[in-house]
Amino acid sequence: MTAHLLEEVRTLAADVLGVPRSQVQGDSTPEHIENWDSIQHVSLMIAIEEQFGVEFNPDEIGHMESIGKIAELLSGKLNTRTD
Amino acid sequence: MNSDLIGTIAVAPAPAGTRVRDRELIEQLLASGSADVAPHLAAYWRQQKSPAAAHFVVAGFERLLPQLQPVHCRLAILRSFTVEPLMPLLRAAAFSAGIHLQTQVSDYNVYVQEILDPQSRLYAFRPDVVVLAVQTGDVAPQLWHSWSNMTADQRAQIVADIASRFRSWIEAFRTNCQADLIIHNLQIPPVAGRGLLDAQSLESQQDAIVEINRHLRRIAGEHSGVHILDYDGLVARHGRSRWTDENKRLSMSLPIAAPNLIHLCDEWMRFLHPLTGKIAKAIIVDLDNTLWGGILGEDGATGIQIGPEYPGSIYREVQRALLDLRDRGILLAVASKNDRDEALEVLASHPDMVLRPEHFAAFRIGWQEKSQSLREIADELNIGVDMLAFLDDNPVERERIATELPEVTVIDLPNEAIGFAKALRDCPAFERLNLSEEDLRRGQYYADQRQREELQRASRSPEDFFRSLQQVVEITPVNASNLRRVAQLTQKTNQFNLTTRRYTEQEIGAFAGSNDVDVFAMRVKDVYNDNGIVGVAILRWEGAVCDIDTFLLSCRVIGRTVETAFLSFLCEHARTSGASTLKGSFLPTRKNAPARDFYARHGFVLVGQTENRLSYELDLSAGDVATPDWIQVQ
Numbered sequence: 001m002t003a004h005l006l007e008e009v010r011t012l013a014a015d016v017l018g019v020p021r022s023q024v025q026g027d028s029t030p031e032h033i034e035n036w037d038s039i040q041h042v043s044l045m046i047a048i049e050e051q052f053g054v055e056f057n058p059d060e061i062g063h064m065e066s067i068g069k070i071a072e073l074l075s076g077k078l079n080t081r082t083d
Numbered sequence: 084m085n086s087d088l089i090g091t092i093a094v095a096p097a098p099a100g101t102r103v104r105d106r107e108l109i110e111q112l113l114a115s116g117s118a119d120v121a122p123h124l125a126a127y128w129r130q131q132k133s134p135a136a137a138h139f140v141v142a143g144f145e146r147l148l149p150q151l152q153p154v155h156c157r158l159a160i161l162r163s164f165t166v167e168p169l170m171p172l173l174r175a176a177a178f179s180a181g182i183h184l185q186t187q188v189s190d191y192n193v194y195v196q197e198i199l200d201p202q203s204r205l206y207a208f209r210p211d212v213v214v215l216a217v218q219t220g221d222v223a224p225q226l227w228h229s230w231s232n233m234t235a236d237q238r239a240q241i242v243a244d245i246a247s248r249f250r251s252w253i254e255a256f257r258t259n260c261q262a263d264l265i266i267h268n269l270q271i272p273p274v275a276g277r278g279l280l281d282a283q284s285l286e287s288q289q290d291a292i293v294e295i296n297r298h299l300r301r302i303a304g305e306h307s308g309v310h311i312l313d314y315d316g317l318v319a320r321h322g323r324s325r326w327t328d329e330n331k332r333l334s335m336s337l338p339i340a341a342p343n344l345i346h347l348c349d350e351w352m353r354f355l356h357p358l359t360g361k362i363a364k365a366i367i368v369d370l371d372n373t374l375w376g377g378i379l380g381e382d383g384a385t386g387i388q389i390g391p392e393y394p395g396s397i398y399r400e401v402q403r404a405l406l407d408l409r410d411r412g413i414l415l416a417v418a419s420k421n422d423r424d425e426a427l428e429v430l431a432s433h434p435d436m437v438l439r440p441e442h443f444a445a446f447r448i449g450w451q452e453k454s455q456s457l458r459e460i461a462d463e464l465n466i467g468v469d470m471l472a473f474l475d476d477n478p479v480e481r482e483r484i485a486t487e488l489p490e491v492t493v494i495d496l497p498n499e500a501i502g503f504a505k506a507l508r509d510c511p512a513f514e515r516l517n518l519s520e521e522d523l524r525r526g527q528y529y530a531d532q533r534q535r536e537e538l539q540r541a542s543r544s545p546e547d548f549f550r551s552l553q554q555v556v557e558i559t560p561v562n563a564s565n566l567r568r569v570a571q572l573t574q575k576t577n578q579f580n581l582t583t584r585r586y587t588e589q590e591i592g593a594f595a596g597s598n599d600v601d602v603f604a605m606r607v608k609d610v611y612n613d614n615g616i617v618g619v620a621i622l623r624w625e626g627a628v629c630d631i632d633t634f635l636l637s638c639r640v641i642g643r644t645v646e647t648a649f650l651s652f653l654c655e656h657a658r659t660s661g662a663s664t665l666k667g668s669f670l671p672t673r674k675n676a677p678a679r680d681f682y683a684r685h686g687f688v689l690v691g692q693t694e695n696r697l698s699y700e701l702d703l704s705a706g707d708v709a710t711p712d713w714i715q716v717q
Contacts, residue, residue, distance in 0.1 A: 015138035016171075039167045042335055046168040047134035049341040058334035 005078075006071040012051060013067055016044045026068035048074060105130075106139065113143055118150035122489050125179035129495055132345050137171035144178035153183035154359045159210035159262075160186065161194035163221035165337040172348040180352065180511075182359050191336065192221065198252050201259045210262045212358055214312075214351065215252075218338060219269040219292060222248075226291055227272055238286050246298035257306055261589040265354050266303065267314040268296040273323040307567070307588035310354060310516055317350050349511075356511040360574055360585075363472035363492045363512040365414035365444065365464055366405065367457055370421055372476040374402060374438065376500065379421055379429060390435035400504035402437035408513055409442055412522030414464060414529060416445040418456035418473075423448040444529040453480055454487040464529065465638035467577055467674055472512055476500065519568050521615045528639060531611045549644055549713040553610045556648045557717045561595050561602035568616045569604050572635060576619075577674040579636040579646070581667065581681060586621075586633075599624045600632075601656070605649050607640050614639055618649050622657065629662035634681070641677060644711045650685055651708040652716065658703045669697040 006026055013028075014021040017035045030036040036044075041061075048070065049055055054077045056064075064070045105127050112120035120143070128140045144151070156177070160166055170186055177184040187208045189197050194215060197205040205213070220227035223245050233241075249266070256264055271292050275281030281288050296315065303309040318326045321343055328340035339347060356362055371378045375398045376388030388395040389402075409415050415438070419426060426448045430440050440446075445463045447456035453475070461468045469490035475481055476496060485493045492512045496503055507513075515522065539548045561569050570588040577583065586594075594600040605618030617640045621633035631653065636646050657665045667682045669675075682699035683689065685708050691698035701708075710716055 012135050015135055015142070018138065018142065042165065042337065043134065043168040043171065046337075046341045046344065047138075050133050051135050055328060055330065055341075057330045061334070 005075050006068065008051075009048070009067060009071045009074065012047055013044060013070075016040065016047050024067055026071070027066055029066045044070075052078065054078065109143065113146060118147055121147055121151060122485060126485075128175050128179040132172075132176075134168065134172060134341070134344070137175040140175040141171055141178060144175075148183065151181075151183075153178070153181050154361060155183050155185070156355065156359050157185045157209060157211045158187070158214070158355075159189070159205055159208050159212070160214045160216060161189045161197055161205065162214075162216045163192050163194065163218050164216070165335055166216065168337070168341075169339075169344050169348055172345060173351055176348055176352050177355060180356065180361050182355060182361060184355075195252065198256050198259075206259055210260070212263045212265065212355065213256070213260070214265045214267070216267045216314075219272070223269065223292075223295070226269075226288060226295075228276065233286070235286055238291055242291050242294050242298070245295050246302070249299055250302050253302055253306055253309055257309075257589070261308070261587055261593075263308045263310065263358055263587070264306075265310050265312050265351075266299060267312050268299050270315045270318050271323075273327070307592070312350060312354065317346060321346050349509075353511045353514045354516070357514050357516050361512065362470070362514070363413065363510075364466050364470040365416055365460070366408060366472040366474055366507075366513075367416045367418045367460055368405065369475040369477065369480070370417060370419040370426055370448075372500065373474060373503070374398060374405075375429075379425060384425070384429050384433060387429070387433075389433065394500075395435065397500050397503070399435070399437055401500075401507065404504040404507040406437055406442065408507070409526050410523070411513065411515060412518060412525045413513055414444040414526065415442055416447070416460045416464070417443055418447045418453050418460065420450055420453075421448050442526065444526065452483075454484060457484065457488060457491060465578070465641065472510065474503075474507065476503070517567060517571075519571060519615075521568060524615075528612070528614065532639070535609075535611060546713065549711065551610070552643065552713075553715075554643065554645060554713065555608045555715045555717060556645055557606040557608070558603055558649065558652050559606075561591060561604055565604045565616050566591055566595070569602065569619050572616065572619045572637060573633060576635045576637060577672070578638050579641050579678045579681075580672075580675050581634045581678050582632065582670045583672050583675060584621075584633050594621065603649075603653070603656075605645065607643075607645050618645065620649060620653055622653065624660075624662075627661060627663045629657040629660070629665050631665065631667040634667065634678075636678075645714060646681065647685065647708065648710045648714045648716055650681075651710040654701065654703060654708050663703055665701045665703055667699045667701075669699070670695060671697075 010021060010024045014024045017024070017033055017040055019033055019035060023033060030041070045056055045061055045064075052074060054074065056073070056077075060073055064073060105123070109120060109123050109127060112123060124140050124143045128136060166188060170188065174184050174186065187204070187210070189205065194217060197203045223241070225241055226245075253264065253266075269292050271289050275288050277284070277288070292315070300311055303311050326340065326343055327338050331337040331340065368374060374389075376394050377386055379387055389398045390396070391399070405415055417426075423446070427440060427446070430436060430438065445460045447459055457471055457473065458468060461471055467490075468488055472492040472494060473481065473484050474494050474496075475484075481493050481496070484491055492510070494506055494510055496506050535552070559565070567588055570586055570591045573584065573586045573591070591602060594602050601622040601624075603620045603622075604616045605620075607614045607617050617637035619633060619635050620631060623630045623632045634650070636649075654665060667687060669679060669682065671679065682697075686706050687699035687701045689697060690700050
């Protein structure tokens with residue numbers, strides 16, 4: 001259901017983190033991707049917020065532990081907004 | 084959840100059909116390794132301006148770097164808040180403007196140590212430009228959080244204290260470093276601590292911050308190369324209540340909401356353009372549907388739209404914006420496909436025009452291609468094509484210029500003319516960090532120049548013409564009154580510039596105080612007017628050898644033999660100061676061919692030749708350079 005969104009998040013994360021897209025999978029976490037430190041995490045959040053016109057609060061950001069989780073949270077947010 | 088709906092939302096923020104195609108196209112071009120993709124990357128950036136696009140654009144430009152010839156700039160940022168998400172935006176914007184930025188971001192809130200310690204990481208980075216981005220709440224917490232019942236004395240004390248801290252930082256910075264310094268001024272809090280009472284008070288919280296900002300302007304004005312960024316004004320323009328995202332401010336020390344990051348990036352770029360010489364000296368404008376509404380050839384002089392009533396008022400705003408640029412020293416010229424006599428007649432006599440023929444330095448009105456017109460105008464004004472900006476409502480003409488003359492600054496315009504004036508005013512290539520007397524009078528100079536050329540056509544020989552000009556040359560060592568202009572000439576002169584070495588005001592000031600370096604400025608007056616300072620020479624001494632480090636002439640006086648008078652003066656000065664040999668070099672660039680034979684035609688001997696340098700010497704005991712008899716030297 002969120003496959004399309006997951007693909008978009010993967011592309012965005014690969015750009016922001018400066019790694020090939022193939023390295024960024026749904027189950028990728030900061031452990032797997034060397035460039036994904038706390039500063040890059042902020043940049044990634046900002047990029048997603050800008051791209052999708054959403055805002056995350058600190059609790060949500062704390063739960064974004066993998067690419068898949070990010071896509072999931074984003075999907076929930078977009079869904080709520082259009083209800 | 085409806086997946087179709089999500090797909091739609093996901094692509095909604097930017098019209099994405101074209102976006103994906105552009106990106107795929109750019110990726111293909113990048114893979115082919117062609118440098119031609121650079122303009123596409125720049126266009127993609129200007130169209131997107133998003134954090135996501137920034138990373139893609141920066142990565143693309145970095146791959147192309149070996150094939151590009153960008154200006155290099157080392158930028159250090161001293162900060163009290165999170166700026167990291169901004170850096171990719173800034174680097175993408177800079178690359179798109181032809182600037183390769185290398186950046187250093189300081190640790191949080193160590194700006195005082197970084198400035199005061201000569202051994203700091205900041206100075207080790209050898210920055211060209213430093214930004215001091217400090218928040219009111221960090222530097223002056225009393226003014227941000229706890230403004231309560233302070234007495235007038237306490238308030239004055241706090242203001243004076245903060246101003247004097249900034250002063251001491253700037254002074255320490257200048258002692259340690261010659262880089263340009265950009266200081267964010269202090270932001271007024273979105274909500275006053277005392278609520279409505281603040282507006283009733285003569286000692287308001289707002290006043291105190293305004294006063295500090297006034298101090299900052301004064302202190303900056305006392306130092307060369309120190310500039311104020313009006314951060315409070317920037318926040319106000321975009322809405323105080325919308326500037327900050329409290330989630331990011333309180334959890335990540337990021338006080339700027341994601342959609343506003345680009346605005347601070349744009350503001351920094353407005354400084355980086357003039358600081359790196361990425362400026363336009365002239366703007367070439369179209370006429371129909373740009374300077375006025377409608378088409379002159381179809382609607383006639385009485386049918387075009389210009390004047391106080393809508394829609395003519397739209398075009399009056401465009402003309403006013405252009406007049407403001409002209410008053411800043413930027414030349415205006417016309418390139419239009421139109422009937423020349425009819426167009427000039429409308430400019431001269433239509434009652435509602437803001438701009439008149441005398442405001443323009445050149446006209447190309449006819450049926451030739453605009454790229455040809457732009458080349459001719461650059462020639463006529465004696466400036467490089469890369470110093471031109473282009474304003475045209477027709478996207479096809481803009482695209483052609485962008486393709487055929489990629490070095491021209493093509494101003495992106497919205498479809499509706501109502502946005503034209505803003506696009507003009509927002510263009511960073513017109514920004515200047517200071518205005519010299521010469522800048523303010525430049526438009527007039529070019530009008531005079533047209534008269535001189537008429538005189539030249541009437542003269543029988545070049546000597547006749549030179550004599551009729553009655554030129555008086557005045558050569559003086561650099562001093563406080565001409566320092567700024569001298570530095571500006573080293574930074575801006577490209578054509579008649581033997582070595583193209585760029586110096587800041589601070590560096591020229593240091594030369595002036597040195598025993599081993601002489602800096603001379605040349606002023607040229609003629610029968611028409613005083614051209615101001617139009618030549619600079621810098622001599623470096625090593626024993627009895629004197630080396631001409633820099634010799635340049637403003638394009639305003641090329642071809643009038645004043646360079647011979649200047650060189651003659653330098654020979655005489657070198658000889659009387661004890662030199663036996665005068666050395667000179669020509670370092671070729673893409674633009675300085677007009678100066679190539681300068682030393683050879685004045686009797687200097689070629690003593691060394693490599694691809695990057697021609698070395699010359701003049702034995703002062705044997706040779707000399709004579710001043711032309713039609714020039715009077717003072």
